[in-house]
Amino acid sequence: MRWDEVDELIRAAVAKEVEEGQKRLSGLEERVIRELARRPVRRSFWEKVREFLSRPTPRWALVGALAALLLGFALGRLTAPSPIPQWNPNLFVIAAPGAKSVAIVGDFSAWQPLPLSDPDGDGIWSAIIPLPPGRYEYAFLVDGKWVGQDPLAHEYLRTFGEYVSVRYVGGEHADRSS
């Protein structure tokens, strides 16, 4: 065989190989990308948290604001009546030195005890109770004992032998009780 014939055979073989290789290379990039996309990147829990925190979105900001709003509303709802009428702050005060606990009961609490406080420990117990205009019967409970005569009351009633104080809130009585 002549050398030129050998060269021809080699070129033909190389051309065939190249042709077949090109077929296999066709669409290789897409296949690689598909394969990469199919395999999930496994991240640790902390990586996920860090990613979440480093990617604030308006949606989460709104959710947070709404949660704060609901919490504030719920706190107000649990502690205040609704609807809220026109309230006047009323100071209820009693001298009870040495008392361990002082509370007030009255129409405004449906006769459930509301605690008074004595933060400076001077024996003067007080509470500010916002009330709408009206007539209120009440009494203090000093260490559980009924004390029905409040010097700041507008009048008194005797019910089954026990005094009950009465305070009028609003109008001309507003200055005396608040």
Next chain:
Amino acid sequence: MRIALLSLLFLALSLLAVSQGIAIPLRTPAPEEVLGFLAGMNLPPAFKSALAEAFTSAFATGRATTTVTLLLLQDLTAIPPDKAERGLEIIRYAISQGFIVDTGLSGSSMMNEARKLLALSRTWEEIEYVLSLRLNFLLATRSTLARYGLIQLGKIGPDVPLTPADRLVLEVAWAVGDFVLWEGGDPGDPRILAFVQERLNRLCSVGVLPAEAAKLMAALTPEMLQEIVRLVFQPMERR
């Protein structure tokens, strides 16, 4: 951002109110909560049904509040069911007659008084007796004021919308009742007029009673009030 700021403001105000030691009154339960509690009480089903109907009307028209009603029902679970039923029947009957039985967290009325007497550790028999007298005071006051032309009697019932006359009847009945029950006054005591007029005057001054009360106060006489007391303590046909 604005929403977040407003939310924080509300939260701060709520926390401030609590931290300042301000004793804030009670929450207002929904009517369904009260009726649900009533449904679970140990009372005859037919009575519970009638009471639920009365309370539903009373809540809707302002003759009772859910706050005081629920607390009173909770109190009544601690006493024998037959006693609770008798007391609640007085209240149910009062509602059926269109009377205000609960003025909420101010003023006096049947349910508020029951709560007060419970706070005073009175027995349920005593409370039931006071409630029945209070009902009689309401009935006697309404009929007497109407007879003297001081109020107009329209349709009576638990679903009838409240009028200023309903509150007038309540306050006059309560004042006369306080004079007789707690002040030791007897029906012939001439101080009864001054006592009732002073009470009504003060209620007018704080806006609890409307301007019509002034006309009523001027027209009241000791005889009218004594007639109310006389009616209360004579056998009355009410059921």
